[in-house]
Amino acid sequence: MKKLKVVFPVLLALVLSSAVVSCKKDEATEPNSQPQVAMKFKSNTEPFPVASAQEFQALSFDSINTLAFDSGYITLVEVEFQVQTGDDSVLVDFNLEQNIVIDFATGQTSPDISAVEIPAGIYSEVEVELELQDEGDEPGMVLFGSFVDTSGTSHKVRFEFNSGETFEVEKEGNVVFAVNQSVLTTVTFDPSAWFAGVKREQLIRATRDGNGVIVISETRNSEIFDIVADGLDLATEVEVEVD
Numbered sequence: 001m002k003k004l005k006v007v008f009p010v011l012l013a014l015v016l017s018s019a020v021v022s023c024k025k026d027e028a029t030e031p032n033s034q035p036q037v038a039m040k041f042k043s044n045t046e047p048f049p050v051a052s053a054q055e056f057q058a059l060s061f062d063s064i065n066t067l068a069f070d071s072g073y074i075t076l077v078e079v080e081f082q083v084q085t086g087d088d089s090v091l092v093d094f095n096l097e098q099n100i101v102i103d104f105a106t107g108q109t110s111p112d113i114s115a116v117e118i119p120a121g122i123y124s125e126v127e128v129e130l131e132l133q134d135e136g137d138e139p140g141m142v143l144f145g146s147f148v149d150t151s152g153t154s155h156k157v158r159f160e161f162n163s164g165e166t167f168e169v170e171k172e173g174n175v176v177f178a179v180n181q182s183v184l185t186t187v188t189f190d191p192s193a194w195f196a197g198v199k200r201e202q203l204i205r206a207t208r209d210g211n212g213v214i215v216i217s218e219t220r221n222s223e224i225f226d227i228v229a230d231g232l233d234l235a236t237e238v239e240v241e242v243d
Helices: 200-204 222-234
Strands: 004-007 036-043 066-084 091-103 121-132 141-148 154-161 165-177 182-189 214-216 237-242
Touching (some): 066 154, 154 222, 214 222
Parallel strands (some): 154 214
Antiparallel strands (some): 066 091, 066 121, 121 165, 141 154
């Protein structure tokens, strides 16, 4: 299995925010409960403009010359969440190795990803690692959407990505995890970032399958696929919120 590890630059590739708010749980029923971490996935399903080859970016946003993905799935084979103190005295490493299917439209996972307990403390590094499935006949990511061209005609689009790629996102800087707090880690999938380098002329002249669908994969419309695959290196956002 080919495995490519990508460490996303903080300023270019992700938004990691920490908001520490006192959690007012009933300490009588849950005395000194250790912080719990849960993971949530969400996707950008809104239409986004597609620039022409003569534009650096789309000049305006309207109902034409847009691309949107509103359904599909992403299959992971490994999810890892790690926190570490500045002096390396505490290292918590939660690693789940099994097929996890994410519904692109809803963000729901099958199976559910359970919360992991973390000792209270001040941590200097938070890291999330996701590995896509690449075994078998089915791609690790399949998205369904539509491209609306200049004339207003809508064309169905199917994007397939099949690579055992590992996305590693980390945040450095002190984050306080206190007793009776919950931690929500939200991973965002944003096709508008992945397809930012694709031009509308490429989509207009893209080949269609027998059903008129623009299939973008390693073997179909590979010129577009290569651009999107490069865009995936700068796409995933992760937010870590402490409540």
